[in-house]
Amino acid sequence: MKRALVIMVVWALFASAGILLRNNYLVSVATSAAFLAVWGQSWNVLGGLSGNISLGHSMFVAVPAYVTILLFQRADVSPLLGALLGIAAAVALAAVIGAATLRLTGPYFSLATLAAGAVVLSLILHYDELTSGPSGIPISFAHDAPEKLEFTNVRAYYLIAITLLAAVTIFLDMIKRSRLGYYIASIKSSEAAAAAAGVRVAWVKVLAFCLSAALTALGGVFYVFFIGFADPNFLAGLALSVKIALIAVVGGTGFLIGPIIGAVFYETIDAVANAYFGAAGGWDVMILGLSVVAIVMTDPRGLCFMAERLWQAIPFRPKVNISARGV
Amino acid sequence: MNAINVLAQAVVNGLLIGGVYALVAVGLNLMFGVMKLVNFAHGEFLMMGMYVAVALAGLALPASFIGIYWVAVPAMLIMAVVGACFYLLLLDRAAKFGESPQILLTIGLSIGGQGLAQVLRGSDFKLVPNPINGAALHLGSIYFQVGPAISFIVAIAVTIVMAWILRSTRFGKSARAVAESVETAEMLGIDARRVYMITTAIAIGLVGLAGALVIPYHFTFPNVGQNFVVVAFLAIVIAGLGSVIGAVFGGLLLGVMQSLTAAYLDIDLSTAAIYVLFLAVLLLRPQGLFSRGQRTL
Numbered sequence: 001m002k003r004a005l006v007i008m009v010v011w012a013l014f015a016s017a018g019i020l021l022r023n024n025y026l027v028s029v030a031t032s033a034a035f036l037a038v039w040g041q042s043w044n045v046l047g048g049l050s051g052n053i054s055l056g057h058s059m060f061v062a063v064p065a066y067v068t069i070l071l072f073q074r075a076d077v078s079p080l081l082g083a084l085l086g087i088a089a090a091v092a093l094a095a096v097i098g099a100a101t102l103r104l105t106g107p108y109f110s111l112a113t114l115a116a117g118a119v120v121l122s123l124i125l126h127y128d129e130l131t132s133g134p135s136g137i138p139i140s141f142a143h144d145a146p147e148k149l150e151f152t153n154v155r156a157y158y159l160i161a162i163t164l165l166a167a168v169t170i171f172l173d174m175i176k177r178s179r180l181g182y183y184i185a186s187i188k189s190s191e192a193a194a195a196a197a198g199v200r201v202a203w204v205k206v207l208a209f210c211l212s213a214a215l216t217a218l219g220g221v222f223y224v225f226f227i228g229f230a231d232p233n234f235l236a237g238l239a240l241s242v243k244i245a246l247i248a249v250v251g252g253t254g255f256l257i258g259p260i261i262g263a264v265f266y267e268t269i270d271a272v273a274n275a276y277f278g279a280a281g282g283w284d285v286m287i288l289g290l291s292v293v294a295i296v297m298t299d300p301r302g303l304c305f306m307a308e309r310l311w312q313a314i315p316f317r318p319k320v321n322i323s324a325r326g327v
Numbered sequence: 328m329n330a331i332n333v334l335a336q337a338v339v340n341g342l343l344i345g346g347v348y349a350l351v352a353v354g355l356n357l358m359f360g361v362m363k364l365v366n367f368a369h370g371e372f373l374m375m376g377m378y379v380a381v382a383l384a385g386l387a388l389p390a391s392f393i394g395i396y397w398v399a400v401p402a403m404l405i406m407a408v409v410g411a412c413f414y415l416l417l418l419d420r421a422a423k424f425g426e427s428p429q430i431l432l433t434i435g436l437s438i439g440g441q442g443l444a445q446v447l448r449g450s451d452f453k454l455v456p457n458p459i460n461g462a463a464l465h466l467g468s469i470y471f472q473v474g475p476a477i478s479f480i481v482a483i484a485v486t487i488v489m490a491w492i493l494r495s496t497r498f499g500k501s502a503r504a505v506a507e508s509v510e511t512a513e514m515l516g517i518d519a520r521r522v523y524m525i526t527t528a529i530a531i532g533l534v535g536l537a538g539a540l541v542i543p544y545h546f547t548f549p550n551v552g553q554n555f556v557v558v559a560f561l562a563i564v565i566a567g568l569g570s571v572i573g574a575v576f577g578g579l580l581l582g583v584m585q586s587l588t589a590a591y592l593d594i595d596l597s598t599a600a601i602y603v604l605f606l607a608v609l610l611l612r613p614q615g616l617f618s619r620g621q622r623t624l
Contacts, residue, residue, distance in 0.1 A: 289436065
């Protein structure tokens with residue numbers, strides 16, 4: 001409860017900072033970071049807690065986004081209702097893929113999710129009569145229309161993103177402490193031991209995968225309206241899947257704040273590299289990739305553990321529990 | 328052209344494309360078999376091998392057959408040294424980190440490598456002018472593209488040599504022992520880290536050779552590795568992780584699958600088709616088509 005309160009206070013601080021900040025570019029960078037953190041947090045439900053690294057999570061961004069937009073543009077279904085259908089579609093997809101891959105662990109699971117993501121992308125590209133294929137779908141609007149998720153001021157999306165982030169973070173905190181959370185975490189050390197202790201491993205894995213997909217989808221629906229363009233190669237691409245997994249693990253999977261730190265780290269490097277070297281030179285990608293290598297080589301558990309070790313090295317530190325490590 | 332010809336041509340094209348996949352997959356599977364590591368940066372080592380080969384080819388006049396293919400051996404050796412450094416600098420330390428950090432490490436290296444190539448060499452597509460590109464032989468009514476055919480022949484030769492190395496040499500026997508059980512192998516006096524280093528050097532050397540063989544007919548650019556390595560990943564899982572000969576069959580099978588889908592359905596679906604085959608194999612035979620129980624290599 002105390003933790004939820006802290007999260008809400010931090011949310012209020014960031015909300016007012018975002019409203020007061022005059023620079024639209026910075027707000028939109030912060031919005032991207034918040035969406036990325038939502039996905040990293042959602043990815044953690046399976047990847048962080050159970051150690052099964054999914055490299056196909058972008059399909060849970062793309063599928064609900066496409067369902068929502070297509071229902072809206074082709075059938076005039078309100079995006080709010082469309083979002084629910086989109087999330088349902090993502091959960092159904094996760095259930096099918098989860099059921100198919102539940103026997104797999106380690107690199108097999110990662111490669112299977114990678115393959116599933118690639119199938120989704122190539123289907124979106126192939127059925128171009130429905131999805132407009134590689135050219136994508138623009139979402140253009142000139143006026144605010146909250147019931148259609150259309151806002152002309154980027155701050156509206158910023159508020160949506162950080163609200164989602166706060167909600168998902170509180171939800172993840174609750175899951176970690178719940179019976180299901182302990183079941184998922186028990187898979188991490190040994191599936192056989194978990195099964196022997198009475199955990200229905202297959203069922204728990206599929207459930208965690210579906211839950212993770214639903215939360216990712218929630219972010220995906222709002223994200224596509226924020227970006228204003230459904231680009232299949234971005235939304236369903238391997239790069240986004242990798243990015244989601246990367247920020248979660250780089251932040252530190254044991255920490256509630258891990259994906260947030262990872263997302264801020266990623267977007268900061270991205271923005272700084274683009275500002276100094278321009279977006280086309282490959283500098284951003286190079287710095288990001290090599291800093292991931294450097295982080296893993298320094299402490300494979302991620303940035304939060306590095307910060308914790310630094311903190312513990314301070315001789316007269318005040319006694320505060322900063323870790324919030326949970327399971 | 329009649330139906331048989333279309334089919335035969337598609338199968339031949341597929342086999343020839345599959346040769347490169349096989350060459351990439353052999354090293355990938357060798358590393359997985361011996362070191363239990365999926366090298367997500369393998370495609371970037373292929374890309375690096377291609378850039379090395381392009382740079383070497385630029386030194387001499389590449390306008391002849393010899394002029395473009397002499398780079399294969401030096402490129403392979405340079406990449407083998409790069410592979411040994413890759414092991415000594417990163418993998419040696421990462422070995423004790425466990426699965427997830429290793430996946431993360433090689434993914435980071437993959438992304439960073441693509442960025443590095445773009446920073447150093449620019450993102451334009453490079454192709455060395457040479458007589459191989461576009462050249463074809465025809466036997467009856469079936470065309471054999473010369474470049475892919477040479478890659479295919481080399482892939483088969485490399486597989487035979489690798490099978491011999493693993494079966495008969497001292498290193499091969501050590502590698503098989505380490506693959507079976509590191510603890511037992513070390514108790515018997517095998518230096519596992521030395522085996523790991525040589526394994527990485529061979530794997531990266533082979534991908535360097537693959538790079539040199541594709542530059543006559545394939546553009547070189549920073550993200551080129553992804554075009555080959557994703558299929559190679561699928562090939563090794565389909566074949567059975569760890570099986571070197573299986574990796575070659577997996578690579579060829581996927582090449583043919585891709586080519587048949589492109590010929591009969593739609594070129595857009597050729598990628599989806601191999602993924603669907605991959606998922607089907609995972610479901611029905613998770614240990615892979617060519618893997619017998621627990622035996623590896």
